[in-house]
Amino acid sequence: MPENEVIKNLISTIDKYIRPVTFPVAVKFQKKKDILSGKFKRPLTDIGHPIAVCQGVTLARRLGWTMIFGKDDHACPVGLIVLGYYSPKKILEGTVAYPYYAETIEIAKIMEQRDKFFPEKSIEEIWLSPLHKAEFKPDLVLVYGNAAQIARMAQGANYRTGKGVDSKTFGRTACGHYLARAYLGQECSLVVPSGGERVFANTMDDELIFSIPANCFNNVAIGIEAVHKQGLSRFPTYFHGMSMKPEFPPSYVNALKE
Numbered sequence: 001m002p003e004n005e006v007i008k009n010l011i012s013t014i015d016k017y018i019r020p021v022t023f024p025v026a027v028k029f030q031k032k033k034d035i036l037s038g039k040f041k042r043p044l045t046d047i048g049h050p051i052a053v054c055q056g057v058t059l060a061r062r063l064g065w066t067m068i069f070g071k072d073d074h075a076c077p078v079g080l081i082v083l084g085y086y087s088p089k090k091i092l093e094g095t096v097a098y099p100y101y102a103e104t105i106e107i108a109k110i111m112e113q114r115d116k117f118f119p120e121k122s123i124e125e126i127w128l129s130p131l132h133k134a135e136f137k138p139d140l141v142l143v144y145g146n147a148a149q150i151a152r153m154a155q156g157a158n159y160r161t162g163k164g165v166d167s168k169t170f171g172r173t174a175c176g177h178y179l180a181r182a183y184l185g186q187e188c189s190l191v192v193p194s195g196g197e198r199v200f201a202n203t204m205d206d207e208l209i210f211s212i213p214a215n216c217f218n219n220v221a222i223g224i225e226a227v228h229k230q231g232l233s234r235f236p237t238y239f240h241g242m243s244m245k246p247e248f249p250p251s252y253v254n255a256l257k258e
Contacts, residue, residue, distance in 0.1 A: 025130065026130070026134035028126070030124050036136065040067065041068070050072065054196060057201065060129055083118050084117060115173060139183055140213055141212045154190060156222075171192065181211075188210065188211060
């Protein structure tokens with residue numbers, strides 16, 4: 001299937017069978033500065049100050065904005081390190097996680113060694129756009145949804161592989177998982193939003209994130225539709241209570257008797 005048809009099929013499949021409240025987000029990691037056609041915004045020039053990349057994702061998925069982040073547009077120090085603008089040396093020493101998320105500096109080091117970072121200076125810009133209006137070839141697609149919707153996404157990803165979908169969650173640095181881990185590993189990833197996602201990006205408490213690298217677009221779309229057609233698992237969820245025979249107290253029944 002041609003690449004543009006794969007994207008169109010992914011869009012229509014998610015829209016029809018997953019029905020997320022917000023737009024799926026296309027993500028592009030630019031190795032060098034380039035000119036993007038169409039309207040877009042840069043945090044520093046168009047908002048007036050840097051913001052976190054998770055905020056940019058929210059602006060794309062909720063308001064439909066296309067966002068471009070260069071180094072100076074990022075406000076989050078950890079996000080800058082995850083995307084390779086700075087060395088992860090300090091993070092790997094455990095001084096960021098300790099004492100906030102780890103009992104000792106040694107435990108903090110163990111935690112950070114399991115994270116993923118883009119190689120230094122491998123990215124010049126990151127582009128974000130609602131998938132349906134993206135004017136670039138996405139490297140990743142992010143889908144935000146509730147547990148039932150994300151379970152359906154995982155079923156789609158598993159349909160042709162059977163490998164399962166990994167979720168390496170520390171309750172922090174979610175962007176490192178849905179951006180760096182998914183892209184560098186070239187596998188779908190299920191991510192629990194971290195505190196920064198909720199505090200700064202207004203991610204809701206019931207939302208999870210599903211990250212799809214480009215090499216998985218076609219299989220995920222095919223899998224979602226195939227599982228739906230089998231009829232066992234769908235969204236919205238079919239509750240048996242909707243079609244069961246209802247029972248009422250005697251006084252309700254007696255109200256119909258003359």
